[in-house]
Each structure stands twice: as C-alpha cells, then as structure tokens.
Amino acid sequence: MTVSTIPSSSFNPPSYSFYTTKKTCEICGDRAQNARYGEMACSGCNVFFRRTILEKKKYVCWRGKNCAISYAHRCVCRYCRFQKCVQVGLKAEAIQQRDSLGPRFVKIKSRTPEIIIIDETPECLLEKFVKLQWRQTSEHHQYFIDHKVDVPFHRDASHKINYRRRAQPHDISVMLQLSLRQATQWSNHLRPFECLPAKIKRDVLAEYFIAFMLLDQGAKTSREANRSTWLIQNGSFMHPDYCKGLSHASTTNTDQLKNHYNFVSELIQSISEPFKTLEIRDTELAALKILLLLRPSCSSRNIYSGQEGAVTGLYTQLMEELMEHSIVKFPDQGALRFGKIVLLLSSIRCGIKAVYNYMRGSDLFNDASFDEKVRNILLS
Structure with a gap:
C-alpha cells in the first residue's frame, strides 16, 4: 500500500x-x-x-x-x-x-418516528456476526436434547456418521422454536431492527425466521449430506421419498406424497445444491442472513422508515466486506462469486414460500404441537 x-x-x-x-x-x-x-x-x-x-x-x-x-x-x-x-x-x-x-448512536426526538443517526458505520460487521453465528450453531444439538429430542444419528468407531433417522413432527416443532429464538437474537444485534415497533418486528420475523432456518439447514446439508437428503439442525433428515426411513407408510394420500416430494426436492435443488457448488462458508452465510434482514420482502411498506440512512450504511458496508472477502478468497473469480452469492437471495425467498405452502396439510408440520410463540408468528 x-x-x-x-x-x-x-x-x-x-x-x-x-x-x-x-x-x-x-x-x-x-x-x-x-x-x-x-x-x-x-x-x-x-x-x-x-x-x-x-x-x-x-x-x-x-x-x-x-x-x-x-x-x-x-x-x-x-x-x-x-x-x-x-x-x-x-x-x-x-x-x-x-x-x-467505534459507532456513536445519537437519538433525535421529534414528532416523526424515532430516527437513529449513526455517526460512524460499525467496524468489521461480518466478523461480529460470524462470531455470533458460531455461538448459535454450537447451541443446536444441546437445544434439541433440552427439549427431549433423542440424538438422531449414530457414529461408528472412526467417528463417521453411519446412520441418520427421518425427521419427526417433534423434531420439526423444536426446529421452528430454535430458529425463531436465534433469528430474533440475531436480528436484535442490528440496531435498525431493534428500534422497530413490536408489530413490525413480528411482521418481519414471520418471513425472516424461516429464511434464517433455511440458511442454517442449507449450509449443514451442503456440508454433511448426500445430494438426495435435506438435514435440519439436529441432523435428522427429510427425503423427497416420503416413505424413506419409515418402517411402514403412515399415509397413502397421493397428493401428500407428491407435495412432500416437491417440497424437499425444491429445497435441495434451490438451496443446498448451490451452497455445495459454491462451497458457502460461515462468512458468506452470515452475509446472506444480514442481507435478508436489511431487505425484507414482507408486505408492510417502509419497514425502516426514518432509519434509511442507517440501513443504507449497513448495507453498503456489508456489500463491501462481502466483496473484499470474495476477492481475497478467490482472486481469479471473486467478483463473479460475489454476484452468485447475492443471487441466492431469490432462491431463499422461494424456499420461504415453499415452507409456508407445505405446512398446509403436512403431518410433519403439525401446528398443534408448535410452541406458542411460533404459532403466533406463523398464524398471525
């Protein structure tokens, strides 16, 4: 230099x-x-x-x-x-x-919604969130154990996983509870979200916590599973074949079998396969989580009204840090890789719709067993 x-x-x-x-x-x-x-x-x-x-x-x-x-x-x-x-x-x-x-936050009182002026953009945005992501990932298995879910995989003498069981309704219920909890924790580390009214937070989280869940699962699936299964946080799996992992089929409903096949296949093809191809790692995963929060697609307009400057500053810094990371890690194709990572946002949003559509009539997503907070978010 x-x-x-x-x-x-x-x-x-x-x-x-x-x-x-x-x-x-x-x-x-x-x-x-x-x-x-x-x-x-x-x-x-x-x-x-x-x-x-x-x-x-x-x-x-x-x-x-x-x-x-x-x-x-x-x-x-x-x-x-x-x-x-x-x-x-x-x-x-x-x-x-x-x-x-570091950043100094100044609150200005006015008749308009509270405006947060960030005098300086916070340093090392991605580094901060990668550390948070590590902590959250380390909590996954213990969270399922604490909620009385048995370990769904076995390891052989060489510590290699040689058996996984199919995800069950209780796995899914705890999965949604964990994802909502960690997505909320993650979101509150971004000051523009933290300053939102409770009603708008709920609207944002109804979409965002599903995206957050799919990102965690897509990363796990791309690293640990073969190309025909989708893993949830505790390591249990969903397979396009509804009957895979069942000793006997619990349904003969053709529509249900078809919907299950389409749902799991879409998650694999649109999320875990691109993650595997691009070899998405922690920094890029954290960047996608932040991008989806800064650019929500929920129906409410002007989510961050009054905080546009703060959001733009965070967005700009995030994109710069992601570009720098891409170029440092892949000097010959960093800019191209950066573009491909950002384009994954549309696939994640398609996955959110797929989850909401599949919940209707699915025996895996049994809303009667959902945690009250999850039910309020999903059914509000």
Missing part, C-alpha cells in the same frame, strides 16, 4: 463553506456526507479510508493499478480505491483518536 501525504503537526481542513457546492463523493461519486478527512466523501469511503489507515491494511491490484472507481464498482479494487482517496486529498493525519472508538 502506497501513501503519499505531506507531514503536518496539525491538520486544518478548509472551512465548510468551501465545500457547499460539492455534493458528491470525490472518490466514488456517491452522495457526499462530510469533509472529515480533508475532502468531501460519502460515509462508505470515509469508513473505508479510516479502516485502511487504522488497521494498516495492505492491498494489491490485479488489473494494472488503473481501475475505474465508481459507486457501482468501488468494491472491486481496494488498492485503486485507496489510491484515489489519497489522490483527491483525504489525509491520514485527519483521523483522530475518537475515530477508533
């Missing part, structure tokens, strides 16, 4: 009036927020510049060190983006000690 700056014992940026006619970011062309570091820049580029300096990051350009930096492509090359920050006049010496202390 090359930084060309003029040493200075103190930094005094030009007066604000100097910038009143400059409304776009000098680096990427996005809407400018302030001239904190010496030139008008958007919050995304300010955060990027500050993080680069404070963490002493080193970047490499793979395209000749002349990449075009624009709002749409500013995440593609961090080397050239940083060089442009320096070229347009952002100053390392303008970064003050308080800039390393």
Whole structure:
C-alpha cells in the first residue's frame, strides 16, 4: 500500500463553506456526507479510508493499478480505491483518536418516528456476526436434547456418521422454536431492527425466521449430506421419498406424497445444491442472513422508515466486506462469486414460500404441537 501525504503537526481542513457546492463523493461519486478527512466523501469511503489507515491494511491490484472507481464498482479494487482517496486529498493525519472508538448512536426526538443517526458505520460487521453465528450453531444439538429430542444419528468407531433417522413432527416443532429464538437474537444485534415497533418486528420475523432456518439447514446439508437428503439442525433428515426411513407408510394420500416430494426436492435443488457448488462458508452465510434482514420482502411498506440512512450504511458496508472477502478468497473469480452469492437471495425467498405452502396439510408440520410463540408468528 502506497501513501503519499505531506507531514503536518496539525491538520486544518478548509472551512465548510468551501465545500457547499460539492455534493458528491470525490472518490466514488456517491452522495457526499462530510469533509472529515480533508475532502468531501460519502460515509462508505470515509469508513473505508479510516479502516485502511487504522488497521494498516495492505492491498494489491490485479488489473494494472488503473481501475475505474465508481459507486457501482468501488468494491472491486481496494488498492485503486485507496489510491484515489489519497489522490483527491483525504489525509491520514485527519483521523483522530475518537475515530477508533467505534459507532456513536445519537437519538433525535421529534414528532416523526424515532430516527437513529449513526455517526460512524460499525467496524468489521461480518466478523461480529460470524462470531455470533458460531455461538448459535454450537447451541443446536444441546437445544434439541433440552427439549427431549433423542440424538438422531449414530457414529461408528472412526467417528463417521453411519446412520441418520427421518425427521419427526417433534423434531420439526423444536426446529421452528430454535430458529425463531436465534433469528430474533440475531436480528436484535442490528440496531435498525431493534428500534422497530413490536408489530413490525413480528411482521418481519414471520418471513425472516424461516429464511434464517433455511440458511442454517442449507449450509449443514451442503456440508454433511448426500445430494438426495435435506438435514435440519439436529441432523435428522427429510427425503423427497416420503416413505424413506419409515418402517411402514403412515399415509397413502397421493397428493401428500407428491407435495412432500416437491417440497424437499425444491429445497435441495434451490438451496443446498448451490451452497455445495459454491462451497458457502460461515462468512458468506452470515452475509446472506444480514442481507435478508436489511431487505425484507414482507408486505408492510417502509419497514425502516426514518432509519434509511442507517440501513443504507449497513448495507453498503456489508456489500463491501462481502466483496473484499470474495476477492481475497478467490482472486481469479471473486467478483463473479460475489454476484452468485447475492443471487441466492431469490432462491431463499422461494424456499420461504415453499415452507409456508407445505405446512398446509403436512403431518410433519403439525401446528398443534408448535410452541406458542411460533404459532403466533406463523398464524398471525
């Protein structure tokens, strides 16, 4: 990383009036927020510049060190983006000690819904949520045990799983309870969601906790199962063949058999197969969970009304961190992989609809056995 700056014992940026006619970011062309570091820049580029300096990051350009930096492509090359920050006049010496202390939330009281202004975008968004995801995953099996579900798999002497049992209604009931609990915990780590009224939270969670569940199960299935089964969190399975794993068929209803086949097949083909092909790992899984929460598709409009700036800041940082992760892990096809990961959102949303449709008339999803909170969310 090359930084060309003029040493200075103190930094005094030009007066604000100097910038009143400059409304776009000098680096990427996005809407400018302030001239904190010496030139008008958007919050995304300010955060990027500050993080680069404070963490002493080193970047490499793979395209000749002349990449075009624009709002749409500013995440593609961090080397050239940083060089442009320096070229347009952002100053390392303008970064003050308080800039390393993280986000500061300021509440503004008004007659309109509460507005949360985030003075700084939080650092390492994905890293924070990956750690939360690890903790939640480690709780899965114990949660089922605590709710009196027997371990649904056996391991041989070499610790390899050699038997799994079919998922049963009690597995499904506990699965939904666990997913709602962890999706709610996850959501409340994002301040825009935490600030929502209870009714809107419930509307968002009715869709989101199913997506959260499918993401956890899709990742588990892609890593542990063969291509013909779908695993839930405790390791029990669903198979397109309704009778697979049953000593005797509990139904001869042709429509039920067909619906079960279509449901499980769709989950495998639209979620676990792409996860397996792309080798989705923890960081990408966490990114998908956050994206689905920031961009809910539930019917209520303007979910985050009054918090658009905060949501946009989080969304921008998330996309930048995901792009950086993709390029670092897969230098030759990072940008392409990034696009494929984002496109998985549509498949997840199709999976949500498939779950809700399958619940009608399914003996596996027996709403009479659901936890009260789950029932209120699903049936509200």
